[in-house]
Every structure is written in C-alpha cells, then in structure tokens.
Amino acid sequence: MTEVQERAGTATAAGTRTKARRTLLRNLAIALVAAVVILALSYVLPPFRNYQLATVGAYVCVTAGLTVLTGLNGQLSLGHGALMAVGAYTLALVQNALAGRGQWTLVVAIVAGVALTTVVGAVVGLAAARLRGPYLAGLTLAVAVVVPAITSTFDKTFNSDQGISVSVDPPPLALGYSFPYERWQAWIAWTGALLTMLLLANLITSRFGRNLRAVRDDEAAARLAGVNVARTQVLAFVVSAACAGLGGALFAVLAQSVSPGAFPITLSLFLVMAIVIGGLGRLSGAVWGAVLLVLLPASTHSLTESISVSPALAQRLEGNLPLAIFGVVLIVVMLAFPGGIASLGRSLRNKFRSDKTNSRKA
Known part of the structure; x- marks a missing residue:
C-alpha cells in the first residue's frame, strides 16, 4: 500500500511539474508577442503617444500588483499611491547620486526603489494582517497621508513641495543620435511591465496563488486546509508593494522629477x-x-x-x-x-x- 501511495505521489508531482512548465511556456509566449506589439507601436506612434504608452506601462506594474492584493487576496489598499511615491523618491535620490556613471545606474536605482518599497510593504503588511474591512482601508489610507507629510518634514532631503529633479541619461548611442527619447521611455516602462506581468502570471497559478484565493474566499477553511493565513496576507502585500515601487520608479524616470503632488x-x-x-x-x-x-x-x-x-x-x-x-x-x-x-x-x-x-x- 505504501508503494502504491509513493507511485501515486510521484505521478502527481510529475503532472504538477508538467503543468507548471506548460504554463510558463504559455506565459512566455504571450509576453513575447506583447513585446513585439509594443515594439511595433513604439515605431508607429508619435512622441506624445509614445509617452502615453510608456505611462500605461508604468501603471500596469501598479495595477497588476494591486490586482493580486485586492482581487486575489481580498485586502483593500487605499495607500498604493504612497507606495509608488516611496519607489519614485528612492529612485530619484539614488539616480542623482550615481548620475553620469553609465546606463547601468538606472537599473541600480530602479532595483533600490523596488527593494525599499518592498520593505515598507512588509511593515505595512504585518500590521494589515491583523486588520479587516474598514480598519485595513483606514490603515492604508493613513499611509497615503503620512508619506507626503514626511517629504515636508525632511525638506532638506526631499525639497518639500517643489520635489526633486531626476537626472536620467539619454538613450544609448548604439541606438543612434536621433533616437526619440519618448520611444526609449516606452521601452524602459514596458520592459518593467512585461516582466511584472510574466512573474505575476506564473505566481498566481502556483501554490501561492491558490493560497491567495483560498484566504480570500474563506479564511477559516483555508486555515483548516493548512494555509498560513497571516503569512499569505503579508506576502501578498509584499508582492503588491514591490510592483507599486517599480511603477513609482518608472514614473520618476518618465517625468524626470518627483514631488508629493504627483502622488495624491x-x-x-x-x-x-x-x-x-x-x-x-x-x-x-x-x-x-x-x-x-x-x-x-x-x-x-x-x-x-x-x-x-x-x-x-x-x-x-x-x-x-x-x-x-x-x-x-x-x-x-x-x-x-x-x-x-x-x-x-x-x-x-x-x-x-x-x-x-x-x-x-x-
């Protein structure tokens, strides 16, 4: 009987791995097609429309992360604008400190913005895991109020309401001297957006994604099924915050400035x-x-x-x-x-x- 159970478990595990591999390949194919479409659009659209296309890509990072938190896990957040501000201000400070040292500094600044926002999201998520309904909404709304107030309190660092200018290098010379800057912005924003969508698409079809939906539908039943409800909720907030930080960092790159008024x-x-x-x-x-x-x-x-x-x-x-x-x-x-x-x-x-x-x- 034990041998039969082991064979059944092995077959189930193999089937799960095969399904996960197929899902990954399908999502990669979709992302590749989307990348080709965006690339073609960036050559067809005029500069202003390319800037709008880039803005859509930055927003996709945020809305995709919020979909995981609210749509799949059932946690309502009214403070994602503040999390975007954390990512944007972090990018501005790091990018300005590393300006003139090459194109790689932008990647470092974006990663720094995502990392710090992830830490902030983990702190907020730990508190949010203990709250429900309007109390959770109130907590996240308080975050949205506190972050702009911090920029006014430490005005020497954040320049208060005037904000910070972001020093962004022009497109690489390999693309040509006359390469449109708006097209380069669209490429940067949609690289982040497609990576975000690809990672989240695979994440929500994994065991973690099933745990998210189980906690959303019925916390008591999920707990009885062996799901760690609190940890799942905190991780959902962390993932969503990381996406918001990436979106905020991309917005700072697009606007080339950061101010509290941009994240009301x-x-x-x-x-x-x-x-x-x-x-x-x-x-x-x-x-x-x-x-x-x-x-x-x-x-x-x-x-x-x-x-x-x-x-x-x-x-x-x-x-x-x-x-x-x-x-x-x-x-x-x-x-x-x-x-x-x-x-x-x-x-x-x-x-x-x-x-x-x-x-x-x-």
Whole structure:
C-alpha cells in the first residue's frame, strides 16, 4: 500500500511539474508577442503617444500588483499611491547620486526603489494582517497621508513641495543620435511591465496563488486546509508593494522629477477603481485599468479645454472631473459587465452560445 501511495505521489508531482512548465511556456509566449506589439507601436506612434504608452506601462506594474492584493487576496489598499511615491523618491535620490556613471545606474536605482518599497510593504503588511474591512482601508489610507507629510518634514532631503529633479541619461548611442527619447521611455516602462506581468502570471497559478484565493474566499477553511493565513496576507502585500515601487520608479524616470503632488490620495482611489473597472482578480483587467488611467484624464483635460469657462472653474473641473467620470464609468461597467471589461469577451461568447443553442431548439 505504501508503494502504491509513493507511485501515486510521484505521478502527481510529475503532472504538477508538467503543468507548471506548460504554463510558463504559455506565459512566455504571450509576453513575447506583447513585446513585439509594443515594439511595433513604439515605431508607429508619435512622441506624445509614445509617452502615453510608456505611462500605461508604468501603471500596469501598479495595477497588476494591486490586482493580486485586492482581487486575489481580498485586502483593500487605499495607500498604493504612497507606495509608488516611496519607489519614485528612492529612485530619484539614488539616480542623482550615481548620475553620469553609465546606463547601468538606472537599473541600480530602479532595483533600490523596488527593494525599499518592498520593505515598507512588509511593515505595512504585518500590521494589515491583523486588520479587516474598514480598519485595513483606514490603515492604508493613513499611509497615503503620512508619506507626503514626511517629504515636508525632511525638506532638506526631499525639497518639500517643489520635489526633486531626476537626472536620467539619454538613450544609448548604439541606438543612434536621433533616437526619440519618448520611444526609449516606452521601452524602459514596458520592459518593467512585461516582466511584472510574466512573474505575476506564473505566481498566481502556483501554490501561492491558490493560497491567495483560498484566504480570500474563506479564511477559516483555508486555515483548516493548512494555509498560513497571516503569512499569505503579508506576502501578498509584499508582492503588491514591490510592483507599486517599480511603477513609482518608472514614473520618476518618465517625468524626470518627483514631488508629493504627483502622488495624491486621489491616485490611490483611481487605482482601486481602475482594477475594478478593468476586471477584479484578472491580470488582463489590470492592463485595461492602466489604459483607462491614462486615457480618461487625457480626455477630461481635452474636454475642459474645449469648454468656455472661467479659469477658476476650469481649475476646479480639472481636479474633480476625472474622478467623477471614473465613478460614472465604474457604475456603467458594473451594471453592464459585473466582471469588468476583461469579462466582456467571455460574456459575449456565452451570449452567442446561448443564442445559438436557443435557435437550434427553435
């Protein structure tokens, strides 16, 4: 009996390894196709659109990490804008300290931003593992308030509200003297985005991903199944914080400056609404959410410019109109497609099959 059990266990383990290998190869193929598409787009789009494409890539890092935390693990965070600020400020300080020493310094600065944000995420995650519901949201909201206050307190280091300029080297000379800088930005941002998506896609299909969903669905049942609930929740926060730090670091590279005004509390609200509209719990929904985060504010900016209003009203609309439009879009999408934009294809496919079945019966 023991020999039979050992053979069954060996066969199960072999089957699991084969499935994991197939999943890895599939995700690599998807990432490779996406890289080719982004590369082609970067050559077709004009400079400003390339900058928008790069901004989408930076947002993808953040929304993908938030999808893992909120969509797959059920922890609501209203402080991811602050975690982005940690990554951005770390990159600015490290990059400025290493400026002029070669292209490799940017990689070091990005890694430093991700590392420090991961540490901050671990600290917040340890506290968050003890909280639920509105208490967890309140904790993360407090983080979003504290981080900008730190920049004002240590103004000699962070230059208070004026922020810090980031010294970024031009594209490598191997690409040519006239290589567009915006295209180089798009390559940098989407390299980080595709690596993030590839790692998370493999992570959520692993045992850790199953633990995330088990804790989200029922903590008591997960605990009885042998899942360490607290450790799973902390690790989810750590992974999500690392992604937010990468996104913040990329934003610093794109804007070439960092200031508290770039990471307001409303940014954290936009991020949560974006993953809900895109499709909560789906990495494809994170991509849709990142696209909306770039396109909707740009559309509202164009709208306010086309309306003849006083400068004071225009300034007020500029700050509040994007949030209002996001809210309207959220309501419409939730009524039409409760699973978000990412579920649109599946909903249409199911409707087509249902109509086809009904027509056969008729």
